[in-house]
Amino acid sequence: MDELYDIIRDVSQDLLTNHNSFEAAGSFSLSYCVNLCTASSICLSAVRISASGECHLFSSTLHAHATGTETGLTYIGKRKPGAAQSATEMKGFCGTEESSTCNTAPSPRVYQGCQDAFDNGERNSEAVYTLHTDPESAPVLAVCQFDDQSGWTVIQRRLDGTIDFNRGWDDYAHGFGNTNGEHWIGLENIHHLTKKDQKLSIFLEDHEGQSRTANYSFFQVENRESNYQLLVSGYNGDAGDSLSYHHKMGFSTLDYDNDGSSGSCGSTYRAGWWYDNCLKANLNGVWHNAENAQQSQSGVAWLDWKHPYSFKTVYMRVGN
Missing domain, CATH: 3.90.215.10 (Gamma Fibrinogen, chain A, domain 1)
Structure with a gap:
């Protein structure tokens, strides 16, 4: 799956200060951040802050370049727009994940609503979940x-x-x-x-x-x-x-x-x-x-x- 993305580490802070994200979520791994962008039909790029795990989604492809200094920001850019996935399990992404357990880490589940999440055993209250309220539209974070x-x-x-x-x-x-x-x-x-x-x-x-x-x-x-x-x-x-x-x-x-x-x-x-x-x-x-x-x-x-x-x-x- 990594061939679908441009991954650039230590990118300029301007990506967060000069552009408006349509959604911000955290604290997530890099693989989860990629999955969030994959799940949204309007997400074309994302920026993950390594220190907090916060993931910012953008509806445009940002012009990212390495800074040569440690910024703690990773840029994720789709090489082509992706449609929302309707499958309950989204595919994992491990192309540049540093963790050795990446290939076995579970992908985020997509539920119709929080009752659906409850019925499937979720109990992490106040956590952010990926919901697919309408099968014909992109999932939403809730x-x-x-x-x-x-x-x-x-x-x-x-x-x-x-x-x-x-x-x-x-x-x-x-x-x-x-x-x-x-x-x-x-x-x-x-x-x-x-x-x-x-x-x-x-x-x-x-x-x-x-x-x-x-x-x-x-x-x-x-x-x-x-x-x-x-x-x-x-x-x-x-x-x-x-x-x-x-x-x-x-x-x-x-x-x-x-x-x-x-x-x-x-x-x-x-x-x-x-x-x-x-x-x-x-x-x-x-x-x-x-x-x-x-x-x-x-x-x-x-x-x-x-x-x-x-x-x-x-x-x-x-x-x-």
């Missing part, structure tokens, strides 16, 4: 959380404001961010994950360390033709039910208005969400620190607990 009975797929997470969530329709459709930090898995993936009956669990934490949850026994996101309409019901929890207000609404972004307002909620509140007129929840809103949280009208909002307020930590996850 965080799985496991309890005693099931596997949950994290579809959204807010932590520290490092990722800009004020984005357009295409970004929200296909996903963005870093699975190790803040990210949105993409409406297409959420749609495929929720074709079968799914539950939704939302975790919220304020800047004072208090946390609450909002759980829904039914959660579904319809297809693109419906503007990814939200269907949600069956609330229980202690955070209050702020999401049912958005039931049956299409998704809106700064450049695609499907809300129930005369204006543009996506532009006003600087996020993508299932706005009505406009919101009771806005978990993709602008992240604010503790100093500005209580004055925020456009923040990471859940009005049935605190308002006005922008929460510190939020994640959304789906499961059976």
